[in-house]
Amino acid sequence: xxxxxxxxxxxxxxxxxxxxxxxxxxxxxxxxxxxxxxxxxxxxxxxxxxxxxxxxxxxxxxxxxxxxxxxxxxxxxxxxxxxxxxxxxxxxxxxxxxxxxxxxxxxxxxxxxxxxxxxxxxxxxxxxxxxxxxxxxxxxxxxxxxxxxxxxxxxxxxxxxxxxxxxxxxxxxxx
Amino acid sequence: xxxxxxxxxxxxxxxxxxxxxxxxxxxxxxxxxxxxxxxxxxxxxxxxxxxxxxxxxxxxxxxxxxxxxxxxxxxxxxxxxxxxxxxxxxxxxxxxxxxxxxxxxxxxxxxxxxxxxxxxxxxxxxxxxxxxxxxxxxxxxxxxxxxxxxxxxxxxxxxxxxxxxxxxxxxx
Numbered sequence: 001x002x003x004x005x006x007x008x009x010x011x012x013x014x015x016x017x018x019x020x021x022x023x024x025x026x027x028x029x030x031x032x033x034x035x036x037x038x039x040x041x042x043x044x045x046x047x048x049x050x051x052x053x054x055x056x057x058x059x060x061x062x063x064x065x066x067x068x069x070x071x072x073x074x075x076x077x078x079x080x081x082x083x084x085x086x087x088x089x090x091x092x093x094x095x096x097x098x099x100x101x102x103x104x105x106x107x108x109x110x111x112x113x114x115x116x117x118x119x120x121x122x123x124x125x126x127x128x129x130x131x132x133x134x135x136x137x138x139x140x141x142x143x144x145x146x147x148x149x150x151x152x153x154x155x156x157x158x159x160x161x162x163x164x165x166x167x168x169x170x171x172x173x174x175x
Numbered sequence: 176x177x178x179x180x181x182x183x184x185x186x187x188x189x190x191x192x193x194x195x196x197x198x199x200x201x202x203x204x205x206x207x208x209x210x211x212x213x214x215x216x217x218x219x220x221x222x223x224x225x226x227x228x229x230x231x232x233x234x235x236x237x238x239x240x241x242x243x244x245x246x247x248x249x250x251x252x253x254x255x256x257x258x259x260x261x262x263x264x265x266x267x268x269x270x271x272x273x274x275x276x277x278x279x280x281x282x283x284x285x286x287x288x289x290x291x292x293x294x295x296x297x298x299x300x301x302x303x304x305x306x307x308x309x310x311x312x313x314x315x316x317x318x319x320x321x322x323x324x325x326x327x328x329x330x331x332x333x334x335x336x337x338x339x340x341x342x343x344x345x346x347x
Contacts, residue, residue, distance in 0.1 A: 023186055030193050037200035048210075054311035058318040059211030081306070082249035128212065133308030137240075137301040140310075141329040148217045155217040160210045161311055 046094050049074040051132040056161035062128075069113050070126040070158075071106070075139050077132035088139030099142060106152045123154045130160040213314060215325075233294045234285050236278045236322065238313045240265075240301040253309045265309045271316050278320035297325040 051074065074091045078084035090097045097105060110123035127147050131140045147154040239256040242249065253265035257277045263270035282295045297317035301310045310327075317325050 034196055041204055054308040056311055056315040058315050059213050062210045062212040082244040082247050131307040135307045137305045137307055137310050138303035140307050157215040158212040160212055
């Protein structure tokens with residue numbers, strides 16, 4: 001830390017001067033920044049997997065809505081697209097599920113917010129399907145059908161897409 | 176006690192470490208890119224019987240997307256048909272333009288006959304190995320043509336409750 005020594009000429013002695021910088025606010029802000037990065041880093045990794053999303057021109061911006069309860073289903077691409085596994089590789093909040101496990105999980109989530117008190121009423125929650133662009137369509141269908149299961153009845157779906165990375169303003173153009 | 180004699184902690188190493196941490200997080204953090212979304216609604220009907228037996232009289236544009244795996248090798252591109260007419264493959268941009276044109280033509284013809292634009296339905300019938308990217312692109316093409324109602328054709332996963340409902344209803 002730099003310190004300024006001011007010579008007190010009258011007394012003929014060296015005295016510690018008052019030009020010292022107060023470091024406390026800077027340290028406070030720096031710690032706040034570190035806490036922010038730690039928390040933000042953790043949250044973004046929990047909900048969404050690293051995927052190459054399908055490209056679309058007519059997708060709407062996915063703004064977070066606090067009043068809507070939403071489950072994010074990540075569907076990973078298979079290692080060999082020519083011979084994909086029968087069961088899709090699904091992750092919700094970082095946890096892998098098979099179709100039976102996913103149905104049970106979705107049923108519990110759907111029950112937490114139904115559109116009415118009647119038994120078997122449709123669920124009011126949203127589901128965002130984040131499928132890789134190379135995921136076989138059947139895997140996505142299976143997940144949609146889990147939501148449509150008569151014991152689940154989630155019908156509000158969203159497909160995650162991304163902006164065209166080639167900058168073209170036409171649906172045609174490169175993939 | 177003289178003020179100069181009060182021992183003060185040396186803050187320099189702590190600030191050094193804190194800045195190192197800050198720089199590490201700034202560099203290593205990958206900011207989340209904003210995703211886009213396409214809204215979709217599944218049928219709200221109970222079970223499947225209502226939906227399957229419903230007679231559709233409204234005009235529709237059906238896009239059939241197929242991709243096969245031959246001897247462990249997946250076809251390089253998806254073959255696309257509309258209203259039983261072959262358009263081409265997914266790697267050719269002209270195919271997607273044709274899809275938009277076909278959908279627009281159906282919509283225009285329906286409107287010319289006094290129908291409402293909302294009546295025209297898009298249908299995507301994709302085979303199991305078609306990549307999701309191509310299916311979403313077909314939906315995007317329908318949206319580009321002005322279609323608002325797009326549905327998917329598919330079968331339920333084996334052993335699901337839905338599969339049992341279909342079985343009970345005699346639907347295969």
